[in-house]
Amino acid sequence: MIVVLAGGVGAARFIEGLVQVVPPRTITAVVNTGDDITLHGLHVSPDLDIVTCTLANLIDREQGWGIVGDTAECMSWLVKLGAPGWFKLGDRDLALHIRRTAMLNEGFTLSEVADSFRRSLGVAVHILPMSDDPVPTCVLTDAGEVHFEEYFVKNRARNEVRGVRYAGAEQAKPAPGVLDLIAQAETIVIAPSNPVVSIGPILSLPGVRDAITASHAPVVTMSPIVGGAPVKGPAAPLMRAVGLDVSAVGAAQAYAGLLNGIVIDTVDAGLAPRIEALGVQVAITDTIMRGPAEKANLARVALELAGRVTSSE
Ligand code: GDP
Numbered sequence: 001m002i003v004v005l006a007g008g009v010g011a012a013r014f015i016e017g018l019v020q021v022v023p024p025r026t027i028t029a030v031v032n033t034g035d036d037i038t039l040h041g042l043h044v045s046p047d048l049d050i051v052t053c054t055l056a057n058l059i060d061r062e063q064g065w066g067i068v069g070d071t072a073e074c075m076s077w078l079v080k081l082g083a084p085g086w087f088k089l090g091d092r093d094l095a096l097h098i099r100r101t102a103m104l105n106e107g108f109t110l111s112e113v114a115d116s117f118r119r120s121l122g123v124a125v126h127i128l129p130m131s132d133d134p135v136p137t138c139v140l141t142d143a144g145e146v147h148f149e150e151y152f153v154k155n156r157a158r159n160e161v162r163g164v165r166y167a168g169a170e171q172a173k174p175a176p177g178v179l180d181l182i183a184q185a186e187t188i189v190i191a192p193s194n195p196v197v198s199i200g201p202i203l204s205l206p207g208v209r210d211a212i213t214a215s216h217a218p219v220v221t222m223s224p225i226v227g228g229a230p231v232k233g234p235a236a237p238l239m240r241a242v243g244l245d246v247s248a249v250g251a252a253q254a255y256a257g258l259l260n261g262i263v264i265d266t267v268d269a270g271l272a273p274r275i276e277a278l279g280v281q282v283a284i285t286d287t288i289m290r291g292p293a294e295k296a297n298l299a300r301v302a303l304e305l306a307g308r309v310t311s312s313e
Helices: 009-021 046-055 073-080 091-105 110-120 148-154 178-184 195-203 208-214 235-241 248-253 266-276 292-311
Strands: 002-006 027-031 037-039 042-044 126-129 137-141 144-147 161-166 187-190 219-222 261-265 281-285
Touching: 002 009, 002 195, 009 027, 009 046, 009 292, 027 046, 027 178, 042 091, 046 110, 046 126, 073 091, 091 110, 110 126, 137 148, 137 195, 144 148, 161 195, 161 235, 178 208, 187 292, 195 208, 195 235, 219 292, 248 261, 248 266, 261 266, 261 292, 266 281, 281 292
Parallel strands: 002 027, 002 187, 027 126, 187 219, 219 261, 261 281
Antiparallel strands: 037 042, 137 144, 137 161
16 A cells, blocks of 8 residues: 655645556645635645546646636636735636535544545545645745745745744644555655655654654655756745755755655756765656656656665665
């Protein structure tokens, strides 16, 4: 059984590769919910929806988020009626948020909602939120502290980042099953996701780091930083703000003490000795997931690296 710690787009695309290499039912994605936000009275879970809809082949692949062919009728009416319009929600997208909120109000947990959605949409990979409790990621900027989505979407990542806080993490519990799954995993994969705002929240939950350290499974990741820059998204200012180098070395350092192996891009091959000096094994390949073949290759290389780590222990 493979446990994948997952953010949104980068993680979803990696898991699309993984399902080409191993049976989907043997994979569990533990997904970041630090980006979750209440909008128009609805519980929006961006990363859970990106992972679920990508694996259901319903995602708008140009954007990486949202549902393909979606319309924006409801949003335009919301704005007409005075609601904030900075976070775009398509009509089909809104159906997910309406149904999620209704189920939560009926007493279902976020884990139950996530499982119900993936079954309804025909996804065989198990999908678990990191927690059923709210742990909003707050970004401390030069203009004060804001929710991650306000920093990233509303303010378009223009403010200077001074720090990141996972609000309420100490009181939150990992979702039921998360710690047991980590304990029983044959392989733990940290997806090519933003280490600060996608994986950081998962690792901030009580017991998660200890469970990973105690597990006998190899822990491998792929650098989301290629040639000194993120493939996309706001990883650079966020990594800098927490003292990480914006490089494949920084990506390995982000998981210091947890990581056994990292896949880095061919363009970063020269960084391998610095990473190996940290006690982390390195595999080198083309890590840009352009299409199904590259996704499958990255998954295969990551699993081979996990096998290499295990046999050298
Ligand atoms: P997002 O914030 O919703 O996009 O979700 P993630 O946190 O999962 O993904 C963001 C990170 O994934 C970014 O730092 C990207 O650099 C990285 N990423 C996205 N696509 C790729 C890819 O094809 N290859 C690699 N190596 N990294 C990627």
